[in-house]
Amino acid sequence: MDTNCKIDISKIKLAGRTEFYVNASADSAMSLNDGTKRTIEEFNLSPINHFILGIGTSSSSTSKESSKQAQPLTWLTGNRNDSKGIIFSQLTAVQDISLKPISFKGQIVGNCYEDDYARYIRLVGLLPDDLSENRENQTLSLLNNMRDCLVEQGMTFQHVIRTWFYLDDLLEWYGDFNVWRTHFFHREKVFDGLVPASTGIGTANHCGAEIIGDLIAVLPKSDExxxxxxxxxxxxxxxxxxxxxxxxxxxxxxxxxxxxxxxxxxxxxxxxxxxxxxxxxxxxxxxxxxxxxxxxxxxxxxxxxxxxxxxxxxxxxxxxxxxxxxxxxxxxxxxxxxxxxxxxxxxxxxxxxxxxxxx
Missing domain, CATH: 3.30.1330.40 (RutC-like)
Incomplete structure (x- = not known):
């Protein structure tokens, strides 16, 4: 394995599958890509999701290669990233279980899998429809896309247990975002049940969107x-x-x-x-x-x-x-x-x- 890429792996044996948490850091996009790719191949992993943190859109073609090893992905470039040359990759992946890729509006946007207890959905790096729209319209488009994708998979936003929202220039409009999210949650009756855990961070992304998002949704199959x-x-x-x-x-x-x-x-x-x-x-x-x-x-x-x-x-x-x-x-x-x-x-x-x- 590339000595310039440090890999931390946690392996969790569950009923019916094995989960892996793969955390990698490197001093170049090429090293990050090579180290992560080799880990996936060595353990025969099926990635559920993939974060790339700290590679700017102006990087060389090696940053584009980083995005190919595990689709779909959430690629955050940072507003003014000064992480001393170190970049990071994070994968959650599985063995011994089949993932069903989720297609939405012609793009693979996540994965679905299940066990005896529940069906799980992970949506990754989801985007608004029109990146030329203003912040409010992009936010509402993203939230609506999250909901519509869940509905296509037999769930609603009430099944969401975890969200991530990454806003470009967040400090200029996080208050507005909260108003729009709260209005959406009222409309989708999220407050009638569990309100998701969440992260809201200010960073640019490789697509140039005002906002991108991830989520985890769980549809229980058992009272256990x-x-x-x-x-x-x-x-x-x-x-x-x-x-x-x-x-x-x-x-x-x-x-x-x-x-x-x-x-x-x-x-x-x-x-x-x-x-x-x-x-x-x-x-x-x-x-x-x-x-x-x-x-x-x-x-x-x-x-x-x-x-x-x-x-x-x-x-x-x-x-x-x-x-x-x-x-x-x-x-x-x-x-x-x-x-x-x-x-x-x-x-x-x-x-x-x-x-x-x-x-």
Missing amino acids: LIIERAKSPLQGSAMDYKSSFSRGVEIKLPGCNTLYISGTASIDKAGETLFLDDAEKQIKMTMEVVTEMLNVANMNWRDVKRGIAYFKHGDYVPYFIKYCEGHKINHSPIAIFIADVCRDDLLFEIEVDSVQLGC
Whole structure:
């Protein structure tokens, strides 16, 4: 394997399939592409989704090659990426189970698979129809496309448990986005049930859209599968300050719990930003919030299989590494990306996926 590409692999054996979380980092698009491709071939993996983080649209043809190894993908280029030359790739993949590619409006936009407990859909890098439209119309088009694609697969937006929204120049219009998302959620009766966990980050994308999005939807087939909102002891509900997402969502199966923690930042129970202009303290506070969420779900950082740490500036990354090393947290499964968080005074945000077996 390319020595310039570092690979972290977590393997989870479940009933009927094996899941893999593949986190790669490299100093070039070619190394990233080669390392990830070889991992897919070595383990005979079927990728469910693929993040590429930190390769700009002006990169050489090797960045285009990166997009070919695992379709579909979410390719984030960053607004002013200064990640010190390191770029990241993240795959969730499976063995021993068939994936059904999802086609929507002539494009492959995700995958569907199932087990004895549920049918699962992952939509990846979904786009608005017309990239020349204004931000409101692109947002509504994206949300409608998400819904319509789900309906074609026999689900509704009420089955969505996790979303990702990446907004170009987010700080200019995140408030408007929240209004439009909330209106859509009311119309689709999302508030009648579970409100999805979510990430909202400011970054450009390789298509030049104002917004792109991912989601996970779950249609239960058994009462043994339990989906519930995760607890966040150190923070209040984001909906209290008109941001329509849950702090996290937990899926419980016999012998396995999965916890999806939303993009989390240094915000107190009242929804106010803590530690203004102090990146080190914001990182510490945020990590403590996530630690408490893991602990209340009877998990810890050793159960984290993937994550993305978002930094307003690359100079803040050493604070994160220092915190992880001081608390014996393995940060190998966590990609680093320079992007805008949802408020100008927030300097750091992190999302994680955690899996615990034998529960």
